[in-house]
Amino acid sequence: MVEHQAKLPRLFKRYQIQPVWRADRPARGRFREFYQCDVDSLGSTSPVIEAELCVAVADAMTELGFNDFVIRINHRQLLTALLEVSGVDVSLHTTVLIVLDKLDKVGPESVRAELISRGVRDSVCDSLLKTFPGQGRHLPSFSDGVLQRFFDLLGENPKALAALRNLRTIKELVGGTSADKRLTLDVSLARGLSYYTGAIMEINVADLAGSLGGGGRYDNLIGMFSGQDIPACGFSLGLERILVVMTERGMFPPTVAASPADVMLAMFDASAAGDAMRVADVLRASGLRVLVCGLNPSLHAADAGVGYAGPSNRFWSAAVDAGLVARRLDPWDALRRGVGMTDLVKRATPRAGDVSAVEFREGAARV
Numbered sequence: 001m002v003e004h005q006a007k008l009p010r011l012f013k014r015y016q017i018q019p020v021w022r023a024d025r026p027a028r029g030r031f032r033e034f035y036q037c038d039v040d041s042l043g044s045t046s047p048v049i050e051a052e053l054c055v056a057v058a059d060a061m062t063e064l065g066f067n068d069f070v071i072r073i074n075h076r077q078l079l080t081a082l083l084e085v086s087g088v089d090v091s092l093h094t095t096v097l098i099v100l101d102k103l104d105k106v107g108p109e110s111v112r113a114e115l116i117s118r119g120v121r122d123s124v125c126d127s128l129l130k131t132f133p134g135q136g137r138h139l140p141s142f143s144d145g146v147l148q149r150f151f152d153l154l155g156e157n158p159k160a161l162a163a164l165r166n167l168r169t170i171k172e173l174v175g176g177t178s179a180d181k182r183l184t185l186d187v188s189l190a191r192g193l194s195y196y197t198g199a200i201m202e203i204n205v206a207d208l209a210g211s212l213g214g215g216g217r218y219d220n221l222i223g224m225f226s227g228q229d230i231p232a233c234g235f236s237l238g239l240e241r242i243l244v245v246m247t248e249r250g251m252f253p254p255t256v257a258a259s260p261a262d263v264m265l266a267m268f269d270a271s272a273a274g275d276a277m278r279v280a281d282v283l284r285a286s287g288l289r290v291l292v293c294g295l296n297p298s299l300h301a302a303d304a305g306v307g308y309a310g311p312s313n314r315f316w317s318a319a320v321d322a323g324l325v326a327r328r329l330d331p332w333d334a335l336r337r338g339v340g341m342t343d344l345v346k347r348a349t350p351r352a353g354d355v356s357a358v359e360f361r362e363g364a365a366r367v
Helices: 048-064 076-086 090-100 108-117 122-131 144-154 158-173 239-249 254-258 270-285 331-337 357-366
Strands: 012-021 033-042 070-075 183-185 199-204 213-217 232-238 263-267 290-294 316-321 324-326
Touching: 033 048, 033 239, 048 070, 048 158, 048 199, 048 213, 048 232, 070 076, 070 158, 076 090, 076 122, 076 144, 076 158, 090 108, 108 122, 144 158, 158 183, 158 199, 199 232, 232 239, 263 270, 270 290
Parallel strands: 070 183, 263 290, 263 316
Antiparallel strands: 012 033, 033 232, 070 199, 199 213, 213 232, 316 324
């Protein structure tokens, strides 16, 4: 953004999927190297941006098959006001926020012990844990009553008042969208990164400690490098964490979970390689996943499909040999129905029911 600022539109939106690295202790759902799915919007301070991001991640999670996720939302300025009311010294704000961000992971007792070890007084700890109860997975609805509680508590603080109004607007904007019933206010949400300036969000499911993704507004970050403040807001999903939960829940469709391909083409001699490649090309162009398997000629044909064609792999297989595709079932019917062929047959001469590679390619193209 800094390098190409002059070439980009004033309102710039982008998405990106890329590997990232961090210093971490590997555990379930925690990795030192992982893929991150980012979506960012730069150039606008409108709360429409936050609302749009919440809808985008809600759509993505729903499309993947999740139906129990929540999007927790908070505001950095609201957090600051709550820390001031609780009596936290300004010099400890960043430290306290980082510790509070662990509430839903380690619980209030562990958080209290860490706060004391970092110089926070007992009375201030009591006030903090009363204000930030560590709502965790038992979050209140994002209702007008929940917001009003904080308006009553902090209404005389101008930063808190602006933050609460911003959160209320975001709530109203997602009304009637896929994020409507997912969004919930969680004042214990801190997001440890200090560059956040406004609304902050995280997405959670019940059976994974920590989040599946998170983000927020970072209006000052780009200005640190460009010398010009550019408002920005973004959200990231952690791909590996999502895959961990989907795998444990058995959420992958059978065709994805059980089979690396729709069709396997097995070759028993080098002369069949050209036909196999051309057949595979036509099948792939028609949208099928094709595994071309060059087999050792000494391998017995009956064993060729072991580990591939069978009950655990639902794709069907064909043997390409000397220009012929040997098959047991009608290949066009197999293509349409995804029939599994469990025995591969090698024949030196054609038999009734065999189909040539040319006929196979033409038929596949029709399918």
